[in-house]
Amino acid sequence: METSSVMRIGVLTSSRADYGIYKPLLKALQEDPEFELGIIAFGTHLSPFHGYTVDNIVADGYKVDYKVNSLLINDDKNAISTACALTSLKFADFWEQHANEFACVFCLGDRFEMFGAVAAGIPYQINFAHLHGGETTLGAIDNVYRHAITLASSLHFVSQDAFASRVADITGNLGNIYVTGALSLDNLSNIQMLNKEEFNDKWNINLDIPTVLVTVHPETVAPELNSRHLTEILEALRFVAREYQVVITMPNADTNGNIFREGFNALKTELGDKLYLIENFGTQSYFTCMLYSKFLIGNTSSGIIEAASFKKFVINIGDRQKGRAAGENVLHVPFDSKKIIGALKQVKGLGEYDGGNPYFKDGAAQNIITILKKQNRDKL
Structure with missing residues (x-):
């Protein structure tokens, strides 16, 4: 793991959904001279059937440093299980080659592809930083994947206090859990909407x-x-x-x-x-x-x-x-x-909603950046 003043940060992105959430963090990392960004694209990003959305990342001005292709076209239970296993197999080779390049690697949410990538990194002791841990979605098997990713991660950036408590219960550790709000909401101030x-x-x-x-x-x-x-x-x-x-x-x-x-x-x-x-x-x-x-x-x-x-x-x-x-x-x-x-x-009959958003916390991306910098300084 790097100990120089410049931190190389990996970001695992498997779909259009997590990429959209990551965007404020990617922008902050790319613009800050203390960081070097390494984007690792896999999953539906590399699927023509799903629009080959890795092109969107490039169109937004980011370099995709690594591509790991492991998705199957079918979507029955066996195909999902096989795709998850294949993702782990491909990432076993990836981490063998690249594990020592990153100060930490961001992973997000609860997808089976994300779980496969993270699971393969456990023997390499990758310093995973998990976004949106501690949440619950009982109608999806992703709930299991999310908590497993939490256990495999050493840094946790959660959206609410209640989720911080749940991460602490899952990991048995109160350390390295930070309430930063929902990262995707930073997009609302960073993105120019179309008319x-x-x-x-x-x-x-x-x-x-x-x-x-x-x-x-x-x-x-x-x-x-x-x-x-x-x-x-x-x-x-x-x-x-x-x-x-x-x-x-x-x-x-x-x-x-x-x-x-x-x-x-x-x-x-x-x-x-x-x-x-x-x-x-x-x-x-x-x-x-x-x-x-x-x-x-x-x-x-x-x-x-x-x-x-x-x-x-x-x-x-x-x-x-x-x-x-x-x-x-x-x-x-x-x-x-x-x-x-x-x-x-x-x-x-209700008109426009006039209440608040429980997931909002101002400046989630910059809060994460500040924590990463502090952690890096503490190691030097």
């Missing part, structure tokens, strides 16, 4: 039309229920489309995720220009769409973490985010079309 005309030019979607933003991922704890869940969400979206333009961001690579992809593609054929399917918005366009949408529907973490800062109500469906702290802007309903429609009618 409606610019958004329309880029995506051919007119946000002057009342719009609902939808993101639905499979529930991986009970994947056998996803076909029924799809039926319910499609029925609800048919109702939504009577009054609103619907913009769907496509699901991540999860167990049975293709069930939802196929269902949404069929719904697009049915609804035509009332429905738009987006594989990869990127952070700027995604937040722009959120800004101008009337409200959100789905089961994504962005509805829990970011939507409150946009003053948006969220209809959170099912158990994928169950157990995660949420603001008063979030209405929780099961995968039941009638209850989703009932929540829709309720949200329409």
